[in-house]
Amino acid sequence: MTAELIHRLHFAFTITFHYLFPQLTMGLALLIVVLKSVALKTGSEDWDRAARFWGRIFAINFVFGVVTGIPMEFEFGTNWARFSRLSGGVIGQPLAMEGVFSFFLESAFLGLFLYGEKRISKLMHWFSAVMVFLGSWISGFFIIVTDAWMQHPVAYDRLPNGQFEVLSFWQLLLNPWGLLQYAHNMTGAVITGSFVMAAVGAFYLLEGRLQHYGRIFLKVGVIAGVISSILIIFPTGDLHGKYVARNQPAAIAGMEGLFHSEAGAGLVLIGQPNEATGQIDNPIVVNDALSFLIYGTTKAEVKGLDQIPQDQWPTALPLLFYAYHIMAGLGTWFALIMLVAAFLLWRGRLYSARWALWALLLSFPLPYIANTAGWMTAELGRQPWLIYGLMRTSEGYSNTVSASNGLFTLLGFMGLYLLLGLLFTVLIYREISNGPELKAIAVEAAHAD
Amino acid sequence: MMGFIWFWLVAVMIVGYVVLDGFDLGVGVLHLFLVRTESERRATLASIGPVWDGNEVWLLAxxxxxxxxxxxxYASAFSGFYLPLMIVLWLLILRGVSLELRNHIDVGVWRALLDGLFGLASALLTIFFGAALANVLRGVPLQADGYFFLPLWTNWQPGPQPGILDWYTVIGGVLALVALTLHGALWLTIKTSGELAARARHIVNPLCLQLATLTVISLGATIFVREDSLDNYFNYPVTFIVPVGVAASLVGIWLFNRKAQPVKAFLSSCLYLFFMLAGACWSLYPTLLPSTTGAERDITLSRAISGPHTLAVGLVWWSFGMALAICYIVFVYSRFRGKVDLGVSGH
Known part of the structure; x- marks a missing residue:
């Protein structure tokens, strides 16, 4: 095994595990603001209890997100030293801004939100929820800006010593790639939050207990779910896809499995890319659809891999193809099930439609898979580049850290994260079994003192 | 000029981290042996509950x-200190998770395990951080390309090919352990009451004495390991104010603790950490990471600094962002001021 592969796996594994937590906290942060707003407006104690319950789920996820997030910043230096040395002046900037602008905000107000409810007014407590939301979404923004610069470098110059230097701060932050990716990604986080909330609601209704809260969770989850599931496809997914097609033709060709350039290219729904023969095995194709999706006309030519030098092809073609297709397929399922659920909710039949509740309950892991697959699509599509068109991945890893040192710590992380995953499951299971009422009563009793 | 400014801004971030996360690490150490009953444990953890992850943000920022x-x-030091940094990351993970888990688990044996884990991880982290700083002061075997890779230890001598741990860096680790334990004890005297606060106040004296001794030893050892450590001080004699500040803040800790003025004693401890770190940075300036294999390989300010535009832009948003951050931090600490209230702890 080469050191390059180990360092790639090291980063990929730790960031994939890490992102299981922030995608929920970013989505939930928005939904908690919704719960708190309704509670504030109506004075309803139930909605306040619901907000507190999700605040506890949020807190567990937040801590797991923090402790698995710290390694990410370190790994730029530990595992990707040659990359960091040259790019620090550019991407070190948004990474530092994340700490300065977002983490201080988020951690300060989360402390207040979780521990300070009886020390502050109701309005102030609502305000802390809004600040936590703002903090977590700002944090997402800076990370996307960082990634967007690697995907689509803008506003840079090279110093005589080879280092990259920012030319325009605003162009770096307003990188069009980043804005599109941000919209798409945050919508994805809201999908995770909505599905999880709806699934817990469905669980309570199917169980026949805590039904009152189950209905609140379902209502909020399904409404947010249907909005975000539509937005993820159109406009965010659509626009982002078109932008990728224009700026990273190799990535799109790999995602779609388009080996040969075609006018009126078809969209492969299912199939297996065969690298040896340069075609898709057993495909199901919608004719002309790909040309239409990218260029708005069925006749347009889409660049295939044959027009791209082979040393610039994405390095893991089938994986890229599968990741992208899994994301897109699940995205379709999200829109479908949420539309049905929203229709039932509107007709007042959702709470008693057990088949729909089961479908919602069983769907909760899928957004995690889709978000992960989406990120794999973005990052595998960028290969073989670390900074698109400027620096290859093979030029960026720490060559003073040998493959087996890297493997040692990778295995260490795998073991530790297995343990974390088990603990996390136990904790969340307990919170959901306890439900919104158990601790709420203790808090309210303390309030009355 | 930009180099000078950014050198000290990074130093400020390090001081901010050590002063703030320092007390919750210290509280973690004390959690191992000072805290006895369950309600004391809850009070101890509640005293850091709302702030510890905000404190850790200083490390990230x-x-x-x-x-x-x-x-x-960044590239050279992080890849060179690869193994100890990975251990630090694992300890940070275990510490954060055990703290959070404790809020949710009420089975005695599990709690005891998590308490032990939390305390042990805290203690090891203080030692690692102290040793890390000592590594930077001692220097590392930099290659011509600016990189290095250090084993955990070699022959325990700070020679040209040292390990992460040698007798000098071990002194640094022990110094940090004692300093932060003391810092944590002073925090507990502010935040808790009753027997626990009395016990915390009681151990301040012996810790203070140990710390004074270790401070003198580490100063001597630093001069022994790097003869030029005092050059900056002799060139600008006014900066001898720093060691004077170290001594004065040690006296302050002892005196204010004796007079039962815990807030002032804690602030003296903050000053002690500030002077120690500022003093260390000043002894290095303008070197960032000295080389044990010849001064021409030192990573210096002018060699490592980013491009001028990056730094100019950075200065604008950094000042603005940190000013904002300090507002939130002051706000949160003021909301949670006073003794811990066990009515509602945890979440």
Missing amino acids: GGGTLYFAFPLL
């Missing part, structure tokens, strides 16, 4: 600042 202001230093 500091790391990020270092990354964009001095990319060469």
Whole structure:
């Protein structure tokens, strides 16, 4: 095994595990603001209890997100030293801004939100929820800006010593790639939050207990779910896809499995890319659809891999193809099930439609898979580049850290994260079994003192 | 000029981290042996519950600042200290998770396990951080390309090919352990009451004495390991105010604790940490990471600094962002001021 592969796996594994937590906290942060707003407006104690319950789920996820997030910043230096040395002046900037602008905000107000409810007014407590939301979404923004610069470098110059230097701060932050990716990604986080909330609601209704809260969770989850599931496809997914097609033709060709350039290219729904023969095995194709999706006309030519030098092809073609297709397929399922659920909710039949509740309950892991697959699509599509068109991945890893040192710590992380995953499951299971009422009563009793 | 400014801004972030996360690490150490009953444990943890992860943000924000202001230093030091940094990450993970888990688990044996884990991870982290700083002061075997890779230990001598741990860096680790335990004890005297606060106040004296001794030893050892450590001080004699400040703040800790003025004693401890770290940075300036294999390989300020535009832009948003951050931090600490209230702890 080469050191390059180990360092790639090291980063990929730790960031994939890490992102299981922030995608929920970013989505939930928005939904908690919704719960708190309704509670504030109506004075309803139930909605306040619901907000507190999700605040506890949020807190567990937040801590797991923090402790698995710290390694990410370190790994730029530990595992990707040659990359960091040259790019620090550019991407070190948004990474530092994340700490300065977002983490201080988020951690300060989360402390207040979780521990300070009886020390502050109701309005102030609502305000802390809004600040936590703002903090977590700002944090997402800076990370996307960082990634967007690697995907689509803008506003840079090279110093005589080879280092990259920012030319325009605003162009770096307003990188069009980043804005599109941000919209798409945050919508994805809201999908995770909505599905999880709806699934817990469905669980309570199917169980026949805590039904009152189950209905609140379902209502909020399904409404947010249907909005975000539509937005993820159109406009965010659509626009982002078109932008990728224009700026990273190799990535799109790999995602779609388009080996040969075609006018009126078809969209492969299912199939297996065969690298040896340069075609898709057993495909199901919608004719002309790909040309239409990218260029708005069925006749347009889409660049295939044959027009791209082979040393610039994405390095893991089938994986890229599968990741992208899994994301897109699940995205379709999200829109479908949420539309049905929203229709039932509107007709007042959702709470008693057990088949729909089961479908919602069983769907909760899928957004995690889709978000992960989406990120794999973005990052595998960028290969073989670390900074698109400027620096290859093979030029960026720490060559003073040998493959087996890297493997040692990778295995260490795998073991530790297995343990974390088990603990996390136990904790969340307990919170959901306890439900919104158990601790709420203790808090309210303390309030009355 | 930019180099000078950013050198000290990074130093400020390090001081901020050590002063703030320092007390919750110290509280973690004390959690191992000072705290006895369950209600004391809850009070201890509640005293850091709302703030510990905010304190840890200083590490991240500091790391990020270092990354964009001095990319060469970041790349070289992080890859060179690969193994100890990974251990630090694992300890940070175990510590954060055991603290959070404790809020949710009410089975005695599990709680005891988590308490032990939390305390042990805290203690090891203080030792690692102290040793890390000592590694930077001692220097590392930099290669011509600016990189290095250090084993955990070699022959325990700070020679040209040292390990992460040698007798000098071990002194640094022990110094940090004692200093932060003391810092944590002073925090507990502010935040808790009853027997626990009395016990915390009682151990301040012996810790203070140990710390004074270790401070003198580490100063001597530093001069022994790097003869030029005092050059900056002799060139600018006014900076001898720093060691005077160290001594004065040690006296302050002892005196204010005796007079039962816990807040002033805690602030003296903050000053002690500030003077110690500022003093260490000043003894290095303008070197960032000295080389044990010849001064021409030192990573210096001018070699590691980012491009001028990056730094100019950075200065604008950094000042603005940190000013904002300090507002939130002051706000949160003021909301949670006073003794811990066990009515509602945890969440």
